[in-house]
Amino acid sequence: MSTGRNLYSRYSKVLNILSKIGEKIPNNMRIKMLHLFRNTGGKTGIAIRYILVKTLAKNCGNNVSIKQYVFLENIHNISFGDNVSVHPFCYLEGSGGIEIGNDVSLAHNTSILSVNHTWENYEIPIKYNPIDHTPVKICDDVWVGCGCRIMAGITINSRSIIAAGAVVTKDVESNSIVGGVPAKKIKKI
Numbered sequence: 122m123s124t125g126r127n128l129y130s131r132y133s134k135v136l137n138i139l140s141k142i143g144e145k146i147p148n149n150m151r152i153k154m155l156h157l158f159r160n161t162g163g164k165t166g167i168a169i170r171y172i173l174v175k176t177l178a179k180n181c182g183n184n185v186s187i188k189q190y191v192f193l194e195n196i197h198n199i200s201f202g203d204n205v206s207v208h209p210f211c212y213l214e215g216s217g218g219i220e221i222g223n224d225v226s227l228a229h230n231t232s233i234l235s236v237n238h239t240w241e242n243y244e245i246p247i248k249y250n251p252i253d254h255t256p257v258k259i260c261d262d263v264w265v266g267c268g269c270r271i272m273a274g275i276t277i278n279s280r281s282i283i284a285a286g287a288v289v290t291k292d293v294e295s296n297s298i299v300g301g302v303p304a305k306k307i308k309k310i
Contacts, residue, residue, distance in 0.1 A: 156248035217254035
């Protein structure tokens with residue numbers, strides 16, 4: 122059986138050479154290509170997206186798997202460690218900065234937001250108030266279950282699990298499982 126790690130090991134040299142070649146393509150064209158290949162399935166789609174993400178992201182480690190239908194906004198502010206998988210229909214808004222460590226899995230339909238609307242100015246609608254940009258950090262060895270929302274300014278510490286459907290509004294300590302809306306600690310692992 123070929124796992125993602127085995128396939129990556131087998132083709133890493135080719136992928137890295139193609140990434141170096143891809144850097145010669147203008148930035149705005151590579152972003153358009155990433156959007157164009159967002160829906161491409163299978164190993165070919167994963168390889169194309171890896172090559173493009175490697176050239177566009179702030180940092181991109183080895184064996185980063187971006188599945189179909191993933192939205193990576195402001196990718197130049199997103200860092201991926203090694204052995205990261207981002208499953209279908211995830212949305213990462215990186216304008217405030219997102220740092221994802223090693224051995225992290227983001228299950229489908231997860232959103233990571235590094236921006237938030239403010240509402241201090243009552244003279245104008247909330248949607249026109251200034252936007253606050255605050256980084257999100259996901260440390261090593263984290264599993265984010267499906268349908269989670271990770272809000273701006275959050276740190277999820279190492280070896281943690283975010284239960285499906287959780288809305289994370291506070292930092293998550295190491296070796297813990299959190300869940301719910303808003304997410305609360307369920308137990309230590």
